[in-house]
Amino acid sequence: MESHRILKESQIMKIHYVTGIAAIFVVAVHILMRLIVPFELSLEYDYIISNYKNIFYVLILESILVLVSVHGFNGIRIILLELRQSKAWENMITVVTISAMIALIAYGTRTIILANGL
Amino acid sequence: MNNTDSINEDKIVLKVYRENRGQKSGAHYDRFEVPYKKWTTVLDALLYVKSYNDPSIAIRYSCRMAMCGSCGMKINGIPRLACYTKISELETSTIECEPLSNFPIIRDLVTDFSLFFNHHKDIQPYIQSNEGVETDTEKKTFSFYQSPEDVDRYLQFSYCIKCGLCNSACPTAGTDLRFPGPQALAQLYRYYADTRDESKKRLDIVDDRHGIWRCHFAGSCSKVCPKGVDPALGIQLLRSYMLGISKDNKELAKKIEINTDKDNNSN
Ligand code: HEM
C-alpha cells in the first residue's frame, strides 16, 4: 500500500521470525557457557575477559547482539505501531527504532572489539 | 386445576446496557424480569421486554435464525448472536446484554458497522476473472468447473455471515482501527483460495504495517464465531503463502464459454 517503503511488511516479518528463532539457539549457548563453571566464577573479571578472547564465543556474542537488536527493536516497532494510526507517528516510530537498533549494535560491537583487543 | 404452567415458569433478570450516542454520561443498565422456557433465546427475552416493559430499547435483528448476522452483542461478556443463544444454556440467573466491543455505539445494543464493512470491501470480496465471470453480461459469460476438492478449499470460510463477533473479540481490532480484522482477512483467504479467482494482487492488499501481520494469534475470533468459520485458520493459511512456506499451486477452474445470445438472435 505504501509506495515509499523499502521492505514489504511480509519481508520484515520474515526477518523477525528468522532472527527470533536464531536468537533462541545463540542465547541458549550463551546461557550454557555460564552454567559450565560455578556461577560466582562466571562473573569474575578475568573469566569474562578470557571469554572475550575466545573467537568462537565472540562470534556468538556478536550474533546475539545483532539478532536480538534487530528482533527486539522491530518487536518494539510492532507494539508501538498499533497504538496510533497516523503517518507522522508511524514514520517517527520507524526512524526511532531503526536508529536505536543501529546505535545499540554499534556500541555493543565496540565493547566486544575493545574487550577482545585488551 | 392445571397449574403446571405457572409452576414451571422460571424467571431470569435481563440486564440491558443503555446508551445514546454522544451521551456517555447517561450510560446505565436497566434490569427486567423475564419469564423463559427451555427454548427461549436472549433475542426472545429482549423482544419480550420491548413488548411488555420498555419499547425504547434499541436492538438490531432480522432473521432470528443465525443467518443475517444482525443481532450480535455481548451476552455475559462474550460476543454472541442473541438469536442463537438460549437462556437455559447460559446457566446464570442474571443475563447481561451489552453492545459489541470494538464497534462505535449508536444506541443501546446497536453498534455502527461502517468501518467493519469498509474493511470487508477493501479486500475485494468478489471473484476476479480476466475474461469475465458467470454474471458478467458486458463481456463473455462463462461457466466455471470446480471439483468438490476445489470447493473444500474455501467452503468453510464462505459460511461467514458478517456478524462482526470475531472483530469484537479481537484484541488487535480493539487498538488498531486500520487492522482489517479477522472477518476481512478470512474473506481474503476465501477468495484467494477459490480456483475461479485470477487476481494476482490479493495478498498485497493486506501486506502493510496495519495489515495481516498485526494478528498475534489470540485465537479469540475463532472461539466466538457462530458459524464455525475459524478466521484464525484463514489468517495463518494466508501467512504461510505470504512467507513462501505454502506454494501457490492453485489450478484455475476450467471455463466454458456460454453463448447467451444464441437463442435470441443468430449473430
Ligand atoms: C528484546 C526484546 C524482545 C522484544 C521486544 C520481542 C518482541 C517480539 C514480538 C512483538 C514478536 C511478535 C509476536 C507476534 O507477532 O505475535 C516476537 C516474536 C518472536 N520472538 Fe521476540 N522479542 C524480544 C526478544 C526475543 C528473544 C530474546 C527471543 C529468542 C531467544 C525471541 C524470540 C521470538 C520468536 C521465536 C518469535 C516468533 C514467535 C511469534 O511470532 O509469536 N524474542 N518477539
Ligand code: SF4
Ligand atoms: S468469521 Fe464468524 S464471527 Fe466473524 S463475521 Fe464471519 S460469521 Fe461472524
Ligand code: FES
Ligand atoms: S437475528 Fe439474524 S443472526 Fe440473529
